[in-house]
Amino acid sequence: MDDDPGREVFVSPVVVASQVFPARPGSLPDAEQFVREALEPITLETEERQALYQAITAALLAAAGAKDNVFDVTVRIFPDGVEVEVLHGAGVHRVLPAAEPFADWLTGVLRGQGLSQEAAAQRIGVSVRTISRWLRGDTEPRMRDLRKVHEIFGP
Numbered sequence: 001m002d003d004d005p006g007r008e009v010f011v012s013p014v015v016v017a018s019q020v021f022p023a024r025p026g027s028l029p030d031a032e033q034f035v036r037e038a039l040e041p042i043t044l045e046t047e048e049r050q051a052l053y054q055a056i057t058a059a060l061l062a063a064a065g066a067k068d069n070v071f072d073v074t075v076r077i078f079p080d081g082v083e084v085e086v087l088h089g090a091g092v093h094r095v096l097p098a099a100e101p102f103a104d105w106l107t108g109v110l111r112g113q114g115l116s117q118e119a120a121a122q123r124i125g126v127s128v129r130t131i132s133r134w135l136r137g138d139t140e141p142r143m144r145d146l147r148k149v150h151e152i153f154g155p
Contacts, residue, residue, distance in 0.1 A: 014076055014078055015076070015077040016074065016075070016077075017034075018072060019031075019072070020070050020071070020072045021034075021070065021071055021072075021073065022070055023060050023069045023071055023088070024060075024140060025060075025102060025140045025141050025142070025146040026105065027060060027071075028056065028057065028146055028150065029102075030105075031060075031071075032053065032056060034073060035052060035056075035075060038077075039075060039077070042077070042082060052084055055084075055086045056073065056086055058086075059073075059086040059088040060088075070088070071087065072085075072087045072088070073085070073086050074086075102137075102140045103135055103136065103137035106134055106135060106149070107135055109153045110135075113153075117132060117135065124148050124149060124152060
């Protein structure tokens with residue numbers, strides 16, 4: 001270590017939270033919830049939130065065709081700012097956490113809002129049969145439908 005009296009050392013605390021998600025539509029709300037919880041009590045501006053949503057969506061889409069089929073979201077909180085990093089592909093090698101299945105999440109949302117399958121189907125613009133399949137866990141929504149679900153019900 002240099003004993004130069006004119007040299008200052010600045011130590012800055014950094015909080016880091018990171019999580020790996022499977023590259024499937026049901027992970028989009030989970031990733032966004034993870035970021036919101038990691039940033040709490042910091043509130044993002046609308047433009048920042050939109051940019052983050054687009055970055056997570058892009059990583060999910062890119063990872064969906066990759067060998068690893070996962071993407072990683074890392075949040076770093078500095079005293080004077082926040083950094084969110086979204087990665088996909090070969091650089092992501094962590095144990096996947098147990099994620100709430102999309103079917104369970106959607107069931108909770110519909111119950112919480114007191115909506116029937118018919119009402120949800122009408123709002124999203126899909127058939128009641130499609131909603132039923134999602135709720136049973138038989139299928140998950142395509143990305144365009146997932147975007148609608150996100151716009152209507154939030155993450």
